[in-house]
Amino acid sequence: MRGMVFWTISLTVASAQGPVPPHDNPYAGVDIAYGATVYAAKCVTCHGAQGDAIGGVNLRSGTFRNAVIDRDLERFIRNGSTAGMPAFALDAADMAGIVAYLRNMNAFDAATVKTGDEARGRGIFLGKGACTECHRIDLGGSRVGPNLSDIGAVRSAGSLQRSLVDPTSQMMPINRPVRVVTKDGAIINGRRLNEDTYSLQIIDDHERLHSLVKADLREFTISKTSPMPSYKGKLSDDEIGDVLAYLLSLKGR
Ligand code: HEC
Ligand code: HEC
Secondary structure, three states, X not given: OOOEEEEOOOOOOOOOOXXXXXOOOOOOHHHHHHHHHHHHHHOHHHHOOOOOOOOOOOHHHOOOOOOOOHHHHHHHHHHOOOOOOOOOOOOHHHHHHHHHHHHHOOOOOHHHOEEEEHHHXXXXXXXXXXXXXXXXXXXXXOOOOOEOOOHHHHXXXXXXXXXXXXXXXXXXXXXXXXXXXXXXXXXXEEEEEEEOOOEEEEEEOOOOEEEEEHHHEEEEEEOOOOOOOOOEOOEOHHHHXXXXXXXXXXXXX
């Protein structure tokens, strides 16, 4: 499975005549498409390509005997059942994908979905995208931005795609950029690695580590705007798909 991840920007989600998913937000097209790859890797052997290979179970219907809301569905997949469904320890990206896919299996058409390529994405990550100027994977790259070695396990495909075109919209609170002025006037701009009531650890723009006591600070400001550039228009939709396929393959160890 590695190397080929399907995704699309414009996939239509549950059509008017289909069952309306009991969920507040529409599922991101990339989550549905990524979920299709998880299904092909882990579920198709028992449930079949049409989702109807097990008697009494029709996954394509989008509604389930054992689950009404998505949280039930996740719990069922995580725990399995005594009637023969194995338990699956899926990471956050895989779970978001499989749920989105199961809810939209009836409307999903693999033929209309573009292909993101993991190897091409890695090339863009290291080359044209210059992501390693700020990010680190395993032992290589910079510490200015967060380490991305396991980003494909902790964030969904939809959220990662939005990170690339609108970083501020997906920024985790701990990753917000900070500016600190110490009592002796030194200015430090960077990112928090750790924070508790009394102290602060910051990695600055030049990858230098600072351990600070809050009582020694004159100023401490946290910004809500991501310092990461948006890649909208800088990378084509296909290139963003390739980078996304690569990010989704980064599942740590
Ligand atoms: C080893 C065979 C097997 C595999 C692999 C498998 N399943 Fe199942 N699954 C079953 C069986 C058998 C049932 C019916 C058991 C029951 O209803 O308790 C079932 C039931 C389900 C149901 C409940 C359907 C309903 O109407 O409530 C869901 C949802 C489901 N599976 C999802 C998945 C997903 C997602 C995967 C892959 C991550 C998967 N299954 C992989 C055998 C399997
Ligand atoms: C100029 C520095 C810079 C460059 C270049 C950059 N980023 Fe970032 N990136 C950051 C910073 C700083 C953050 C933390 C703030 C945030 O989450 O928006 C971040 C956050 C992220 C996150 C979210 C991480 C998390 O833990 O939630 C992802 C994913 C990401 N970047 C991917 C990329 C990719 C892929 C590229 C190249 C196409 C890239 N970045 C290029 C600085 C950069």
